[in-house]
Amino acid sequence: MKKVVVVFILLLLLLAGCSSVQHNTDLGKSIYSIVKDKHNSEISLKSLTSFDWEKGFLFTPYSTEEGIVEQLGVNFNDPSDIAWRDDIYLLVFMNDEKVVQYVEVERQGADFTIGEKRYLTPSDDLIIIERH
Template identity: 30%
Template structure:
């Protein structure tokens, strides 16, 4: 029985770390896709328009953008639920990124930390955003 418990614990920890590693890799790939899209476009009136629905193939029904120094409480208020991963982004104490959060069925599907060196994200309606060049 003790061996089964230890095996189960090791298996669960392995799954947790593999999932976390995959999530970080996936987040980095999404970030690079967005950065590549920004870099390939020309600034028009110091703005770039990016269609997230065309760029990303994962499912989401809402997208939120959080600017530097947004409190974790405000992130959770905007999302309408408590996102346990919000604190690990450090958005409440960082000034170098905008945080883009994609939500599906009141759960975070994906998120991207976009360095501000690529511009600041400005909401243009409920689901439309522009990136203002820096």
């Protein structure tokens, strides 16, 4: 019985250690400040990020987890429950084909778009703010 408990604890620790996806609240606050200023019409992510990323995906309100997984190409358990929300956009960053960080972007009476692109890159990082 003791071995079973030890193995169970080790498995829990291993699973906890595998989750390297970070909710980046600081980036969310920085984006909030930019959107709050009505003179701003775009957000440049490269200047706001201090971590390595290759792709950034912007998901609209009511995006399903299945649609998110399909677009990312990897498994992602959406912690924001965006499928049920209309108050946020979800920004998911990937590096080396892994999700590394995500941000819940408050709408603040605005919508956000990346145009016809599938995703953002550090060299093509602009999110357009569409005010209502």
